[in-house]
Amino acid sequence: MRERAVGRRLGKLRPCDIAVVSLRKLYGDRLEGVMLFGSRARGDEREDSDYDVLILVSSYVWGPLEDYFQAYRALKPFRERVLKDTTVAVISLDDLQESVSTSPVLNALCEGVVLYDREGRMGRAKGKLVRKLKELGVRRVKEEWGYTWLVPADMVPFRLSLDLDDPAEFEYRLRLALEHLGEARKALMAGALIAAAHEAQQAIENAAKSVIAVFKPPSWVHNPAPELRGILQTHAKIISRASSLEGRLRGLAEIAEEAAPHHAISSYGDVRGMVTPAEVYREGQVKELVDKAERAVAIARGAIGELTAKTRSGSSPGGSSHTGARKR
Helix, strand or coil, X not given: CHHHHHHHHHHCXXXXXXHHHHHHHHHHHHEEEEEEECHHHHCCCCCCCCEEEXXXXXXXXXXXXXXXXXXXXXXXXHHHHHXXXXXXXXXXXXXXXXXXXXXXXXXXXXXXXXXXXCCCHHHHHHHHHHHHHHHHCCEEEEECCEEEEECCCCCCCCCCCCCCCCCCHHHHHHHHHHHHHHHHHHHHHCCCHHHHHHHHHHHHHHHHHHHHHHHCCCCCCCCCHHHHHHHHHHCHHHHCCCCCHHHHHHHHHHHHHHHCCHHHHHHHCECCCCECHHHHCCHHHHHHHHHHHHHHHHHHXXXXXXXXXXXXXXXXXXXXXXXXXXXX
């Protein structure tokens, strides 16, 4: 009876209100803000586009991962109303300040529409970030492969600060690539070919994105090759300082482009031919993909080391770093 009564009350609300009510029920006073971002916020969604939701909490209840699962479950009434899936990102106030340079947070804050803001923190963060980007000359534009960032050449390696010295995304992306590579090796040794192919593609994708992140936030695409090639043109002067780096990065872009289709193939197989992933992959083919992942990660590690060497010694490869002072 109680569930039916709640259902009737929710049925009278707009879909976005249902999302807010559901999350307030889960988090109570810990819920600081809710923001819709992605194509639904920009207004360029397709009919089958899901809803991207950024949830700001004062602190995690269970921890970042479990909070994600709990928030996704809490949004079930919203999904039932709109008949679309939700992509959920849950972040605490501390993590929001520490992660503003990373592409998920940066993209969401810049393009997002605030649905709920308990004390105005989410709106203030969005406004402050937009003003900061405008001051620095950082712009978001749409390319053929999706949305990307245009960052001035003197902001290398890319790091954005809103009062705090944020962690660099290129370090995170490289760790992610190494983690996926390790999983690909283990899966290949165990004969789990589909898993090995999927992990290898993820390793390659994040290896390429780790290099892109030295210069700007990488786009949310599975084929980062066009964006990496754009970096080679825009920052040719910086890249030319390192011996043979341009050739290595062009090789990385080629590997990323070749590997990109495996993101879908390892999940769905060949849909047109009604062929499952298990029917697609053979051991030799997967081993070759894992070998490419090894090469991609090695290229990325070397490139990042060379591109950031001057930063570690006290100066940016392109001039000032725009990082701001670290608070003591």
